[in-house]
Amino acid sequence: MDNMKCPSCGGPMKRNGRAPSGAQRWRCRSCGASATHSNDVAARELAAFVGWLLSRGTQADMPGRGRTFRRRAALFWPMWPMPEVMDEVFRVVYVDGIWIARDCVVLIACSDEHVLSWHLARAETTAAWRSLLSRIAPPDMVVTDGGSGFASAVAAEWPRTRVQRCVFHAFCQVKRHTTSRPKLQAGVELYALAGELLHVETLQQADWWVERFMQWCEFWSDFLEQKSLVEGRMAYTHRRLREARSGLVRLVNAGTLFTYLDPALCAEGPMPATNNRIEGGVNSQLREVLRSHRGLTKLKRVKAVFWWCYLHVECPKTMADTLREMPTDADVDLLRERYGMRAEDASRPEKWGEGLVWEELHHKTRYPFRNE
Template sequence: MSNPRNHPTYGVCANKLVKNGKTSSGRTRWRCQPCGASATQARADITRKAVFQAFLNWLLGTARLTEQAQSIATFRRRTQWCWNVTAQVSPTGKIHDQIMLDGTYFNGWCVLIAYTGEYVIDWQWCDREKIASWTALLCRIPASTVAVIDGNGPLIATVQNLWPQSRIQRCYFHVRQAGHKHLTRHPRLPANRDLLNLYKALPRVTSLDEAAAFASWEASWEPFLKHRTYAASAAPRPKYARPGQKWWYTHIRTRRAGRLLAELIQDSHLFTWLELTESGLTVARATSTLEGGPNKAIKDFLRAHRGLSIDHARRGIDWLLYLQTETPNDPWSFVTPEAWEYNRKHTVIVDSGSGRDETNRLYGTGFSIEDGNGIQKGWGGRSR
């Protein structure tokens, strides 16, 4: 019959231990009276949970390894198994009014994030933003009323394919960045200045009547946009002109910047938030909360933990994003006994016949102490 009280037994003589004061760290010291042995007891589950919590505090915080209570080597050894624990998002099937979609890059990897403006819904790892990557993420999420996105072509195509009923709102910040690419920040031509002022006025539009002014720019500058440059032997040919082309538009960058706004208005991707405001639905005009929220947190994490391997950096970002979901579970719930099992590295035996012919002929002919070719000491037969 087991003793219900906290009276452990000694593993060698199986005698009952009695309390014998405390250690310098405050833990209870136990003593075996017959043999005089002393020991301390610890519960493995409580210890592992404390180690895992300390690991997450370090991983998601800004403290350095040198600021831990133990040495760096001890902390790494005790928390090595914590890298095996992964966080998994459970789909809820909830339909959201708006979902912000964007990707952020680091070290050749890209993480695609779906964000409501308040919490993370899900994310997807990939090498770059492409249709297959966005499809893997969006197929796990129910279609929202509005998708707030940047100008990424594969993302637009995926949203239109998987969420055909969802409206698209292009991010004003990315639209203005595209305008700067064509017009620069300080244009000299009057038409370019007028067009850049329209790009800058996008955040200040508050009604559909004000939005109607954006469609009149192209008509007011139509003669200017039709200026042509004809090919001549002495005139330099621009890179966008095809070989053998006899003429091209002179103000091609102005045309591209103006055409961008015209296409956004034509596709109803620029003032979607205004149209939905009249129906009582509030929609963001930019992905600023995503950029300043999860994306910034990822950059800060990578900056605070410079030197992490790719696998460890990805695992840390997984925990960072999971804890920003709507109702994250206790991280300890993802810990299983398989996580702290230690897998010893097996010694790799190299087959002597697996290399090239010239390498196989030299196999086993290297320096060996058994051949008597060790370091020679003494005078080596020389006379004084």
């Protein structure tokens, strides 16, 4: 039965004798191209490995309690699925970081439909954010939860991109200081003002909110200046309220609270005010993957996040292409060797994300020192 398709034109092929190795040879009925069919077992096993990694399945439910699966999976754990440069321009890009451990975070950028890029770092520093942003074409607006180092990074890499601070995170920042049931009248009023951020829909409402917030700051200024003796030192009595006020003042002064209402940005349609797209569409699913495989080492948890992101880009490569093109731990070690940056322990991802080694996997050239 002729079921082989021509790799050149896609037309049907017919059997055409055998190759010297004994493999069946096929010939295209349309263009005359000749080819042999190969059964890519490695690609099929990689697909099975990734399917398990991103599912809730357990090895205990597999035949032989997963012994065969673990032997085959050992071939794929060293792989690093890396993002490509994204030169398509989007109206909105959402950015956030998901923490794997205290000193290990994966920074992620996505659009309304797909994951765009990701970057492994030790902390949310300016250099780490710049490594992520430099691989993505500057959008019209970027939505962020206000992570440390991001403001400097976006000013350096995307100077013309407008920044929208997620209003829900701004509300939560106030809530952390006042609690949801504040006891002081100043806290009650500030908490109510922060809650109104979630319902601002016009520029007039935004201006009215800023005016009311300034009135609150002026009315309670003397109250917030009160000090008391704490452990032998004079300290502000209402420190938490002052911190909540300072956070909102910085956002108002920076002009990032109501960017989504800018008429120039909204000309082609409404813009988002929150980071819900990446929180619900990416981070929550990644946490579910990590929760389902919570026995993995830190390095393997990082790679699980990488695999999820890699399979949710707009056009992920086939498993066969992934096997051929993606770097491995050996490639990373080669880069360390070449640049003289040896790690004390190759299983410590906190050593990565800094210096030239990891930058080579994230920046301009496409794995120039890959070990063939």
